Amino acid sequence: MAAPEPSILPTTKAASAVGAAYPLLTLTAMLWAGNAVMSKWAVGEVSPQALTCLRWTMVCGVLLGIARSDIRRDWRQLSGSWLRILLMGAGGYTAFNSLFYAAGNYTSTLNLALFQGALPVLVILANYVVSRTTVSPFQALGVTVTLMGAAVAATHGDWSVLTTLALNRGDVLMLVACLLYAGYTVALPSRPPVSGFSFFSAMAVAAFLTSLPLLAVEWAAGNLIWPTPKGWAIVVFVALGPSLGSQLAFMRGVELIGPNRAGVFVNLVPVFGAFLAVVLVGEPFRWHDGLALALVLGGILIAERLGRRRSKESLPG
Template identity: 50%
Template sequence: MLLLVLTTLMWSGNAVASKLAVGHVSPMVIVFLRWMIVAGLMSLIAWRELVASWDAIRPHLVSIALMAAFGFSGFNGLFYLAAHNTTAVNIGILQGSIPMIVVVGAYFLFGVRVTLVQFLGILLTLLGVFLVASQGSWQVLLNLQINPGDALMLVAALFYAGYTLALRNRPKVPALAFFAVMAFVAALVSLPMLAVEYSQETLVWPTVQGWLVIFYIALCPSFLAQIFFMRGVEMIGPNRAGVFVNLVPVFSAAMAIILLGEEFALYHGAALALVLGGIWIAEKFAWEKRLKKVEA
């Protein structure tokens, strides 16, 4: 449990880091350097597993590349771009919608049945997302005046949900070897994104603060959190471990207020309650259903 709480704290810190990076390093530079550092670290600790599993990995390189492009490079790029136009509080809450997007995607892609209670949870979560995107004003939604940063974060959430769904059919290789390949591919995929940023003359090489942010992002949310999460899942199981992910929007909002001094409006509280309430309803029902099957 301690490992999983630390994992969600590090993931939540990514939202704060994205705001601290603004003006000190550009988004695509963060993405490129982040995954280069992680790839270097993974080459040190997972090279034996990578060499041993290469024959099993090689036939799946295209699918792995797509997963890395959308789930790592694409998600991260939009995540850091969003920080230029929205708050860390908003980023954290909108990131909390990912579990429900995964439920919807599993229904359409794999035919995983959605119960009435889960559907209610999805509706509550979506209502929370709309509340954040509209800044608590229905007039904003009616006039289609959604903050560009919030819109980018929603697209990023869709990317990561797609990556999560793709994990269902990932190659049956050791987790560290798989993550190492993903990190290498993510670094390569970020090169064209870096080139676009350079061509648009928006590339900003890191200042001292920028480097500190990059090292935090590379070492904590990208490297340690992934290893902690994998170990936590091994120790208590995926079902119990998955519930801890719901702490991310809570920690993100708290850290943004404490560390960045961001305002926490009434609509943020309502949205947070809706997002977490929707996830709780869906998770609680699914957990009770699993327990009944075990008892039977």
Template identity: 45%
Template sequence: MLRRLALGLYDLPPALLALTTLFWAGNTIAGKLAVGEIAPFQLVFARWILVAGVLWLLYGKELRAHWPTARPRLREIVLMASLGFTAFNGLFYLAALQTSAVNIGILQGAIPVFVLLMAYFAYGTRIGAVQVLGVALTLAGVVVVATAGSPFSLFTLGIGPGDGLMLLACLFYGFYTTALQRRPKIPGRALFTLMSIIAALTSLPFWLAEAVISAPPWPTPEGWAVTLYVAIFPSCLAQLFFLRGVDLVGPGPAGVYVNLVPVFSPLLAILILGERFAGFHALSLALVLGGIWLAQRRARSG
């Protein structure tokens, strides 16, 4: 019965993509819970080693079968995995040291806008006046949350370091999502297995540098628990569900579901971490979600 349920779920894009965003929102909470329990690049390296090992056991044979197709595009795949998995997660956990989970969740609303702009420059995807307004609104929402409700302080104080790191992480994930539109024609499971191996390898130098520079202690039991969560849910299941969703409905419609991350993340931060949801958070969230909705509307002809 469980097998039949799982197979049924694997053919339901709305359920797959909604769960994906819920797991990614949970990563925001995990990033805050990791503070003081496991160092950022300890977490990134351990996360991808675990994921790569499990996926190789499950799908290694499938990856080997499709290797001739993937190999000519290896340089692109390495870049996708390095920016979308290693760099994004490293910056994400570094940002968690310096800003709130509510901020991190809302700032992830910038990802669909980055994807829209990158698709325009990379593939010539049309952007209409309504979409430009949506981009402007989303960016206004990002500025509001990144300046704690005082947007004019941007000119004097700038953006806080944690929020700045999170925006850079979103930029990298936007590149990864945009590049998925022209990924190699191999099954999502095989591609994700390959990218997880690359992410484990490319995160190793950062982990070693972190060990030399800051000499963090060995992870606590709570740190290992966070690692298991992010390896199973935001890393493994969410990525597989997202790639499957892209296969079923295409990258554009699948990307719309990313809009749920800035909704789920603040809710989880309030319920689990007890973080405060201020008035400027509400204003920012309204601007971000409204802007995303406009930005993803099809441009009208004329």
């Protein structure tokens, strides 16, 4: 799926690729940030597991209609890796989104976006734990600064929370969700040798199947909220935007300028998240939100711009 890096393309073609990729990747980050806003608007309109299940139901319906030939061509490789696909879909899509939407009941849109912005650094940590990948001094510094930003976001600027461990429930859920997604990202290089379109289709089916038991638990516990008219609008946006549209835009951006440069655009998520939280949700922008945002973005800049090595990266949304 990775295209040649722009440096080995003819100058005119490289400029054209960058010109086309930047809007696509910026749109991707904006849609992922919009997902944080939807998690807040969904409270009382549609329950977390209903939203997760309906989201992937719609995505599967669209993909099975437009990606049928790709799936048929790659079916043998996909079926041979069904367990890996099922586990990756369960952790990276179903569990992540379920925890993400549940966190929206307890924490702010800003915090949801800020924790998402820490994902690239969490991937560095996961890579070290799994494969003992060497971390450069700049990467280590970036990890430290970004985790400080996450701590400010989680404590809402009240450092006494750390002494009592009275963390917001939503912040804890979001941290677990991000750790799961980091693990999913680390597992991506070992995915089956099929097209990105086919693989995403298989992952969407896995996400739908693994969301059904969670939906049943939510119903049995009496917490199921079937979408209201506003809830259905949220479901449609989340399915077509953060789920489908952003994935396709990101894949095309990777094809145009390569995975290394495309992955940097993940860092725009907290920026757009902060903007949307203030403009659309009406949340106040307090001093600790600005500090957390600066620390997260600064840490990511240090880790990925100053400390990254020229190695293949894969950071999907």
